[in-house]
């Protein structure tokens with residue numbers, strides 16, 4: 001099998017990992033094929049900027065048994081691998097033709113975590129040293145990798161990820177008998193956090209992680225408690241949420257998901273316009289609500305304590321979590337458009353970070369004469385109106 005044919009399979013199998021920020025507002029454009037048949041992914045990288053990335057596994061063999069994963073050892077699927085030189089050479093050729101933004105390197109576990117990391121690192125090393133590639137390289141850390149292997153990856157990568165998958169050891173144990181949650185996952189995440197702390201040698205390296213949503217009986221409350229901790233204590237740059245869907249990886253099952261989620265903050269997209277990918281709508285809406293809560297942490301100044309959960313510990317699927325907060329905190333409204341701080345404006349449903357900044361900048365020079373003068377889209381204006389006064 002030639003390299004392009006192998007990549008056709010391996011890049012397709014890499015689609016389930018969202019940790020490299022692969023996303024687009026148009027699900028049908030979530031991935032593209034080149035003339036030679038390779039899959040390429042539109043991305044927004046954590047350090048800023050967007051473009052097209054080659055995202056691939058180096059091997060879809062795996063000795064692990066994660067129940068949610070189509071590549072688990074017991075699954076009957078064709079198994080192939082790429083050698084580091086083969087992949088590095090192919091990427092550089094593609095890079096010359098397509099001006100790619102970078103490469104995302106991941107792999108199933110071949111033998112041991114460190115042996116697998118050796119291949120990922122060898123590929124990155126060839127790109128950096130032999131081909132003098134200075135662009136974006138994202139390396140997926142394999143759970144259970146040694147500190148030496150992670151150090152080698154950190155020295156070459158622009159970004160790394162280690163997927164947390166579940167909120168806690170008990171949920172992990174339901175899905176995998178091979179992973180030691182505390183040592184392989186929490187230990188790895190903590191080590192990455194320490195090595196990329198400000199003023200450390202690898203401070204420039206972005207770090208991301210991903211939850212699989214709905215594969216065990218975890219609640220949103222548990223997922224978001226871990227999310228909050230990873231942002232606050234471990235200083236991660238981004239968390240991703242991937243809705244589990246039975247039959248993933250089996251193209252003969254109609255429910256298989258082929259697109260990534262629309263990753264959008266709550267103030268940018270009305271529910272009616274949500275572009276839902278194929279699959280179970282409830283689990284995809286759950287995933288969307290988790291993204292909205294995540295945006296509230298990162299861009300709106302919300303804390304974990306600001307979220308409301310139902311008796312089962314889940315976010316309400318029918319109301320966006322920011323609107324829910326506003327409904328439960330009537331004493332915080334209405335907010336004055338003329339005097340409110342940016343932080344208070346950000347609590348108003350319908351007003352996002354861009355609009356809050358614009359309002360504060362605008363009123364320094366010109367008094368705001370009416371809500372309509374903000375030129376909010378109609379659906380956002382309707383959402384914001386009950387919570388605002390002019391003075």
Ligand code: SF4
Pocket residue numbers: 062063064065066069070071072073107108109
């Ligand atoms: S270790 Fe990764 S590739 Fe292997 S079964 Fe688990 S999730 Fe899939």
